[in-house]
Amino acid sequence: MLRREFVGGLLVAVAGRTLAAQSPKKPKTSDEALKERSEGLRPNVFIHVASDGKVTLVNHRSEMGQGVRSTIPALLADELGADPGRVEIEQADGDKKYGDQNTDGSNSIRGEYEDLRRAAATAREMLIAAAAQRWRVPAGSLTARDHAVWNGSRSLGFGELADAAGRLPVPKPESVKLRPRSEMKHVFRDLPLVDARAIATGAAKFGADVPLEGMLIAVIARPPVVGGKVVRLDDSKALAVPGVKQVIRMPEPKPPYKFQPWGGVAVLATNTWAALRGREALRIEWDHGPNAVYDSDRFASELSRAVHQPGHTARNVGDVDTALAKAAKTIEAEYHVPHLAHVPMEPPAAIARFEDGKCELWAATQNPQDARTQAAETLGIDESRVTSHVTLLGGAFGRKSKADFVAEAAYLAREAKAPVRVQWTREDDLRHDYYNAVNTQLLTAALDAEGKVTAWRQRTAFPPIATTFSDVKGPSAGDLQQGVTDLPLAIPNVRAETCDASAHVRIGWLRSVYNIFHGFSAGSFMDELAYAHGKDPRDNLLELFGPPRLVTLQELGVDKLRNYGASLDKHPIDTGRLRRVIERVASMARWSDRSGRALGLAAHRSFLTYVAVVVSVKKNALGKIAVDEAWLAADAGTVVNLERARAQMEGALIFGMSHAFYGGATMKAGVTEQSNFDTYRLVRMPEAPRALHVELVESDGPPGGIGEPGVPPVAPAIANAIFVLTGQRIRTLPLMLAGVV
Amino acid sequence: MIRLNVNGRTHDVDADPEMPLLWALRDLLGLTGTKYGCGQALCGACTVHLDGEAVRSCVTPISRAAGRKLTTIEGLENRALQDAWCELAVPQCGFCQAGQLMTAAALLAETPQPSDDEIDRSMAGNICRCGTYSRIRAAIKRAAGVK
Numbered sequence: 007m008l009r010r011e012f013v014g015g016l017l018v019a020v021a022g023r024t025l026a027a028q029s030p031k032k033p034k035t036s037d038e039a040l041k042e043r044s045e046g047l048r049p050n051v052f053i054h055v056a057s058d059g060k061v062t063l064v065n066h067r068s069e070m071g072q073g074v075r076s077t078i079p080a081l082l083a084d085e086l087g088a089d090p091g092r093v094e095i096e097q098a099d100g101d102k103k104y105g106d107q108n109t110d111g112s113n114s115i116r117g118e119y120e121d122l123r124r125a126a127a128t129a130r131e132m133l134i135a136a137a138a139q140r141w142r143v144p145a146g147s148l149t150a151r152d153h154a155v156w157n158g159s160r161s162l163g164f165g166e167l168a169d170a171a172g173r174l175p176v177p178k179p180e181s182v183k184l185r186p187r188s189e190m191k192h193v194f195r196d197l198p199l200v201d202a203r204a205i206a207t208g209a210a211k212f213g214a215d216v217p218l219e220g221m222l223i224a225v226i227a228r229p230p231v232v233g234g235k236v237v238r239l240d241d242s243k244a245l246a247v248p249g250v251k252q253v254i255r256m257p258e259p260k261p262p263y264k265f266q267p268w269g270g271v272a273v274l275a276t277n278t279w280a281a282l283r284g285r286e287a288l289r290i291e292w293d294h295g296p297n298a299v300y301d302s303d304r305f306a307s308e309l310s311r312a313v314h315q316p317g318h319t320a321r322n323v324g325d326v327d328t329a330l331a332k333a334a335k336t337i338e339a340e341y342h343v344p345h346l347a348h349v350p351m352e353p354p355a356a357i358a359r360f361e362d363g364k365c366e367l368w369a370a371t372q373n374p375q376d377a378r379t380q381a382a383e384t385l386g387i388d389e390s391r392v393t394s395h396v397t398l399l400g401g402a403f404g405r406k407s408k409a410d411f412v413a414e415a416a417y418l419a420r421e422a423k424a425p426v427r428v429q430w431t432r433e434d435d436l437r438h439d440y441y442n443a444v445n446t447q448l449l450t451a452a453l454d455a456e457g458k459v460t461a462w463r464q465r466t467a468f469p470p471i472a473t474t475f476s477d478v479k480g481p482s483a484g485d486l487q488q489g490v491t492d493l494p495l496a497i498p499n500v501r502a503e504t505c506d507a508s509a510h511v512r513i514g515w516l517r518s519v520y521n522i523f524h525g526f527s528a529g530s531f532m533d534e535l536a537y538a539h540g541k542d543p544r545d546n547l548l549e550l551f552g553p554p555r556l557v558t559l560q561e562l563g564v565d566k567l568r569n570y571g572a573s574l575d576k577h578p579i580d581t582g583r584l585r586r587v588i589e590r591v592a593s594m595a596r597w598s599d600r601s602g603r604a605l606g607l608a609a610h611r612s613f614l615t616y617v618a619v620v621v622s623v624k625k626n627a628l629g630k631i632a633v634d635e636a637w638l639a640a641d642a643g644t645v646v647n648l649e650r651a652r653a654q655m656e657g658a659l660i661f662g663m664s665h666a667f668y669g670g671a672t673m674k675a676g677v678t679e680q681s682n683f684d685t686y687r688l689v690r691m692p693e694a695p696r697a698l699h700v701e702l703v704e705s706d707g708p709p710g711g712i713g714e715p716g717v718p719p720v721a722p723a724i725a726n727a728i729f730v731l732t733g734q735r736i737r738t739l740p741l742m743l744a745g746v747v
Numbered sequence: 748m749i750r751l752n753v754n755g756r757t758h759d760v761d762a763d764p765e766m767p768l769l770w771a772l773r774d775l776l777g778l779t780g781t782k783y784g785c786g787q788a789l790c791g792a793c794t795v796h797l798d799g800e801a802v803r804s805c806v807t808p809i810s811r812a813a814g815r816k817l818t819t820i821e822g823l824e825n826r827a828l829q830d831a832w833c834e835l836a837v838p839q840c841g842f843c844q845a846g847q848l849m850t851a852a853a854l855l856a857e858t859p860q861p862s863d864d865e866i867d868r869s870m871a872g873n874i875c876r877c878g879t880y881s882r883i884r885a886a887i888k889r890a891a892g893v894k
Contacts, residue, residue: 071840071877202833205841208780208820215779277774279766351784351842351876400842401876432785657839660878683789692867694880
């Protein structure tokens with residue numbers, strides 16, 4: 007039994023109605039939560055059934071808008087047979103006993119669907135076994151539903167059975183049986199949004215919303231360039247600001263920067279305003295260090311030069327060079343996507359308390375286990391002395407997987423001898439992000455005399471995420487498995503190449519990551535090929551992806567494929583599914599009847615999910631491009647929560663639109679030029695399409711990702727639609743650089 | 748001392764008169780429903796009502812709020828709007844939604860039956876990075892009883 011390991015979290019909500027979790031003044035400790043739950047059935051870390059019938063289900067993944075708190079507990083409850091109205095959700099602290107808690111890679115359901123169901127089925131079988139003993143009947147004749155175990159019309163409530171079930175041996179997870187789909191009453195449908203009421207009343211708690219007695223607020227003057235150092239500091243004026251209590255030098259990070267705090271000087275005050283004013287009053291002379299040479303425009307030219315030279319082959323089928331030499335027609339196009347910033351509406355924020363050699367954290371983190379690790383490393387203490395609580399995340403998109411901001415709070419709490427909240431401003435967020443990689447690609451295709459595509463060569467250059475962690479000089483073959491080497495193409499000669507590219511900023515993953523630029527280039531180039539041989543772009547897309555089939559490694563021309571961590575047996579690359587979403591979205595958008603409309607289409611598989619997007623563009627009164635309607639069809643296999651999956655796809659359309667229209671972080675002398683929403687623009691409501699249509703393909707296949715795969719097809723669909731409307735082919739994002747939006 | 752009337756309660760605040768209302772609400776009064784998003788009136792996450800008018804609390808000094816009626820998301824009483832938000836499952840991460848609701852409530856107080864264009868104009872200052880705009884628009888219309 008893992009009784010003692012149940013951990014009290016910060017946020018509790020009851021499905022359907024949200025409760026104020028606990029006094030925000032004094033967050034409950036794990037030990038207190040444990041005492042309240044020392045009896046009943048606890049077969050694993052995810053489930054507790056109390057003798058009063060209350061069922062507590064643990065959500066161990068971070069809620070950042072994808073709806074995981076409305077999904078995982080509902081899945082557990084349904085498998086268990088619990089009444090959702092009598093279920094309490096507990097947010098897990100960061101602890102390895104929960105397995106993987108790093109909420110990224112669109113992995114919460116696709117990675118854990120079966121294990122979570124097994125955890126709940128284990129509890130169900132134990133409740134049934136207890137009832138079978140009580141009634142002296144075979145367990146096989148009993149069922150669990152509506153919070154009770156049933157024998158015909160007789161029933162015993164979960165609460166009545168909990169203590170007895172808790173004394174039984176826990177069956178092995180692999181031996182328990184999952185319910186048939188037909189028995190699941192709630193999931194695979196629209197599920198209630200558990201935190202909606204708390205959000206609509208201001209009660210929901212995010213990373214900066216946990217008040218602690220005597221807490222100081224810290225804002226940090228970070229070196230403007232990554233790797234920069236403080237040469238001279240005069241903090242006298244800062245310390246004179248009323249409310250400012252302390253000025254503390256941050257430790258200097260050493261490359262590779264990983265998730266270390268960025269360095270600089272922290273100003274700690276009794277309130278945020280004083281801390282901000284104190285920071286303004288600091289006088290710091292910086293040594294900007296070696297990355298001050300970074301100029302992103304110049305770097306883009308370097309990337310462009312790189313893709314015009316042969317690179318390292320990452321995928322090879324047939325003989326591209328011969329096919330290009332023999333081509334009746336050659337088409338070539340270069341694409342560029344700049345660094346992109348995450349810009350979650352909630353800038354990073356974390357709270358830490360350090361007492362008696364122990365550290366307690368409250369943070370808007372996607373990865374509470376790593377937050378714990380980073381804090382422990384920064385403090386030089388054992389991880390067991392760090393507790394890592396998770397608040398709601400005000401958006402994250404990959405930024406909050408990186409716990410640099412949590413480590414800052416831990417460090418300052420110890421140094422200041424007081425609880426500390428580290429508050430990033432929007433400027434901090436934009437200037438010190440882990441940017442998505444900047445990318446340039448050259449795509450070259452050979453067409454024969456009949457207009458058939460006989461060769462496809464794709465060269466891609468970008469500084470990979472690995473540069474943040476080690477001294478690498480360019481992407482590995484593995485980095486191309488997001489939209490290059492896994493791209494199914496019914497073309498006899500295909501080669502993909504990577505080119506070297508160094509990094510001068512911290513590179514990180516942003517919702518759908520490399521798929522953003524690989525999806526943009528491939529989605530755009532396929533459309534260009536349609537016009538090159540005079541085909542309907544939809545028919546062309548279907549022809550290039552080819553007939554329905556399961557694509558083999560041999561066909562892809564690679565030795566292995568990471569395939570988002572899933573086996574190709576379970577999650578093959580299935581062009582039938584890709585074709586189906588294309589046909590579905592084309593039908594939704596009335597593609598065949600598009601006279602008078604400018605529609606663009608693109609489709610992309612990522613995170614094991616297939617998505618096709620059509621957008622309609624027109625010119626607004628100012629002559630600028632507007633997206634007036636958008637359609638998205640997705641095949642994500644089994645979907646546990648249809649409503650949140652649709653919401654994620656709606657959001658992905660807007661997120662992708664922001665990249666396409668405005669996205670781009672640029673650096674001069676190593677300093678990011680954008681600092682707030684005036685210079686890093688995002689799509690606003692008047693620009694959002696008046697009509698968004700999302701459909702999910704019904705499927706009982708294994709679940710794919712939901713949060714990310716909607717993003718990659720959006721930008722190419724927009725660029726393709728603009729080409730229809732204006733004849734202008736835009737290959738460099740953001741579109742605003744071309745003056746069209 | 749500056750006297751603030753927040754959600755019907757009076758608070759005497761001992762702070763720099765230039766302190767933005769946002770930080771006074773959050774740090775001094777513990778009303779954390781109002782959010783920081785940009786600090787420059789660019790995103791709308793910090794929107795509150797000052798005598799019924801939507802203002803960006805991140806750029807409104809507390810001295811300007813003295814003696815006026817201040818309403819935050821914790822004191823918002825527009826059940827129809829908040830219900831519509833829940834019924835249509837508008838929020839994703841939820842961080843911007845307090846500001847969205849406060850702006851929408853001010854719009855409906857002024858224009859009980861807004862058109863799409865009026866909604867777009869009023870809501871243009873509120874960014875939602877998750878991209879919930881279409882549902883926000885639908886929820887405002889549902890609360891207003893317009894199609």
